[in-house]
Amino acid sequence: MAPGALFALFSFLWLLGWTPPERYLTRVTAVVYLLSSVIVAGLTWSLYASGETAITISLGDWFVVHNYHFPLELMADRLSLPFLALTVILVGLIGQFSATYLHQDPGFERFYILLHLFAFGALVVFAAGSFDLIIVGWEMVGLTSVLLISFFNYRRGPVENALHVFVVYRACDIGLITAAYLLHHFAETSSFVNGMPHLTDGHASLVGLFLLLAAAGKSAQVPFCGWLPRAMEGPTPSSAIFYGALSIHAGAYLLLRSQSILLASTTASVAVIAIGTLTAIHSTFVGRTCADAKTSLACASLAQLGVVFVEIGLGFTWLPVLHILGHAMVRTLQFLRAPSMLHDYHQVHAASGGHLEKTGRHYDYYLPEPVRIWLYRMAMDRGHLDTLLENVFIQPLLQLSRGLARLDRIGLTKSEGAANVPPTIHTTLRADEGVRNG
Amino acid sequence: MADLSFPLISAAVGIPLIAAAVAFTWDTRARLAGILGAAGATLCSAKILLEVNAAVGQRLAEPWAFGLFTADSLNATFLLLYSLLTLGVVVLAPRRDTSARITGATLFLLAATLSAYGADNLIVLGAAWVLSALPLIVAPFTGTWRPRAGLAVSCLALLVAIGIIVQSAQSGGDLEPFSLASLQGHNYGGSAAFALLLIAIVCRKGIFPAHAWIEDAAEAGPVLPVCLFINGHLGGFLLARVVIPDFPLVSLGAFPILSDLALLTALYAAIRAVAETRARRILALLVLSQSACILAGLESATQEGITGALVHIIVVSVATAGLFSVLRLMEVRFGRTFTADHYLGLGEYTPRLAVFFVVCGLALVGLPGTLGFCSEDLLIHGTLASHPQIGLLLPVATAMNAASLFRLFSKLFLGKARGTMQGITDALPRERWVLTSIVVFIVAAGLMPSRIVTLRTNAAHAISQLWESPKTSPSAQYAPAAETRLSR
16 A cells, blocks of 8 residues: 555645655655565565465455445465565665666656556555456556656657557456456456356356456567567666566466466467467567667567466466566566666676677578578568557558548538638647748 | 425526526626536535435425425436536636636526436426527537537427327326326336437437537537536436336337447447547547446446446546546647647646646546546446447447547647747646646545445436336336346
C-alpha cells in the first residue's frame, strides 16, 4: 500500500500546486522501499517458520452485487514472495540511481510519481489472490509503462511509440479480462487462494489460451514483440526496471500462477512452448542486427523470456522462477550500465593492453550467402511482424473506420458539412504561417 | 406510500426555472444566477437522496403536488448527479459560454431533466422529455438538421406512445391512467406502444442507426450544454422507469435484439473513433460508445449488468463532463477547435489540464483505481452472462475507446509545442477546484466503490423485481423466452 499512498499523496499535492524538492522525493522513496524490503523479509521468515504454503490476507469484498463479489485477497506464497522481494529491492535501487541520473530533469517529479504507481501495480499483481485483482495491478503497470515511454514527450518518436505500446497492451488485456470472466463462469470464482479452480480439458484450453494472449502481450512474445524495441524510448532507469526486470516478467508470472490450468490442457501447453520457442529464435536473429545498446538488450531479454515460456510450458516450476530472478538482476544491471558502455569498453580495452579479440562471427556464417542475406533482411525488419500486424489488423480497421465515417456523412450536403466544421487549430496555424511568410 | 418532508422535487425544478428567468433578463449576472439556481437544485436533490436512503426501498411522494413527482432509489441519485454536473459546468464555463442565452437555456435544461427524473405521471414525463429537447430542436443549441430531426422523432414517438398507453389504460378501467405507478405489469398499449417507446429511446440515446446526431450536436453546438444534454441519459431512464415496468415480459423477450443493437453501437462508435481526427467528434463518439454500454447493461436482465449500467451512468456523466470541459477550456484559450492531425504539445503550457483530461478519460474507459473500473467490470460480467458471444464485443469496444482516447490525449498534450502557442495559461483557480473535485470523486469512488455500488444495487434490485414478479402476464407469448433469460 505504501507506494500507492506515496503516488496519491505526491499527485494530489502537485495538483494543488506544490512541487516537492528532489532531495525530499528521493529520501522518502529510499525510506519507503527500505521498510518494504524489511516487511517482505519478515513475511518470508514467518512463512518459513510457520511451515505453511501461503500467508493470506482477506480485506473483505471490494464490492458485492447479488451473487457476484470482488474479493480483496492478498497472498504471499513461495511463488509470489521472490517477485515481491524483487520488486521492492529493484524499485528502491532504481529510485536511488535516478536521483543522480535524472537530476534537474524537468520530469524528475513525474518520473518518481509514476515509479511509485508502477511499484504499487506490480506489488498488486504479485500479491493478488485472484485474477480479478491481478487485472487491477496489470493495467496500472501497463499505464505507467506507456506514460514513461512518452517521458520525453517533446519528441515525436517517444509519443508515437507510447501509443503503439498502449494499443498492444489494451488489445492483449482483453485476454486477461475474458479469462477472469470465464473462470467466474466455469468455476464460479477467479480466486486461487484455496488453490486454482478445477476445469475440464476444454475449459482449461479456453482459459489457458486467453491467459497466454495476455501474457504474450505483456512479455512481448511473438507476434507482439515489436513493441519492446519501441519501448526503449523511455529514460534508462525505467527501461531497466520495466523491460529488464519486472514488467516484462509479469506475463511469465501470470503463466506460472496459472500453470495448473495450462498443464491441464495439452493445447495450451503446446501453444506456450511454441510461442516461447519462436520468440527465442526470432529475438536472437533480430538482436544481431540491432544498432543500439538498449535495443540489443531488449532483444536479449526477449530471447531469455522465450526460454522461460518454454520452461513453463514443459511444466517446470522452480527453474523458470530462478531463471527469471537471475535474468532480472543481470539485465537491470546491463540496462543501467548501457549509457556508460563506451566508457566501459575503453576501460576494458585499456586494461587488455589494446588487444581485444574481434567478436561478431557466429554459426550463421556457415549458411549460404543468399540465405544469410534473406535472414539479415528479415531480422532488420524484426521478422516483418509489425508489418504483418499493420496489414492484418491496423490498416483494415482504419479503412473500416473511414468507410463508416463516409456512411455517417450520408444526408449531409457539402455546405452543411463545411458549415458544421469550425476553423481548427491547424487551419489557423497555416493561416498564421501564410501571414508571416507574406 | 410515504411522503417527502417538503415538495423538494418541485423546489429542485422550480429554483432553476426562476434562475433561468433571471439569467434571461439580467445578462450581466447570468453566471451568478446559474450558480445559485444549480446550487439550489443541488441542495434539494441532496436532501431528497438522504430521505430516500432513510426510507429504505420505499417510493416517496411529494406533499401537495397532486402525484406529479415521486422519489425512489432509481431517480434520487440521478437528481443529485445532474444538479451537481450543471453546477460544475456553470462554475467552470469560460466567460463567452455564460451569456444570458446559453446560461438560461442550460438552467431550463436542468429544470426539464429533473422534472423527467422526478415524474410520477406520464404527462409530466412526456412534457419534460420534450422541453429538455427544446434547446436543441429550436434554440439556442441548434446545429445541423440531424440533431433536430433525431430529437423531434424521439419526442413524437414518446408522445404517441404515451397517448396509446393512456387510452389503453382508460379502456382497461384503470382509475389512474396517467400514473407511472399503476403501469406495472399491465402491458398497456401493447406492441405498438412498446415499439414507439423503443424508437424514442433509440433516437434519444443515439443507438445505431440513429447515432449521427450526437456527433453533429457536439461538433456544431456549444459543447458544454450539449454535453449536459447527452449526460441526462433520459433514454436509459425511460427504459427503467416506463418500458420495463409496463412491459416486463415483452421487454425480456425483445431485449436480446435491443441489447445486441446497443453493443453493436458501442463497437460501431469505437471503430468510428479510431480514424476520426476532430477532437469534439472523437469525444462524442467515445460518449456514444460508452453510453451504448449502459443500455446493453440495462438490457442484460442480470443484477450485475443493471447495477453496472446504473454506476456507469455516473461514470460517463462525470468523466465526459470533465473531458468536454477541459477541451472547451483549451479551445477558448486558443480561440479555435482542435484536430488530432499533429502533436500540439499543449501539455507543456497546461500540465494540470492535461492530467485532468487523462484521468477523466481513463475513468471513462475503465482504468483500475477509478469508478469506471467497477462499472466496466460489472457491465462485462452482466453482458457476458446474458449473451456470451456478443458480450465479448464490450471489452473489445472498450479497448478501442481507450486507444482512441490516448491518441487524442497524445495529439493534444504531448509533442513539441509550436511557437504561436505562447501565453496559454493553465487551469484557473475556479476551473482547478471543479476539475479537482471531479478527479477526487472519480478516484475516491473507485478506491471505495461499495457505497455507490450498494446505492445502485437497490435500484437494480427494484428493476429486476419487475421481471421476477410481473402482476399479470397479458403477454404470455413472450413468457418462455423470458423464463429462459431469467434462469441465466
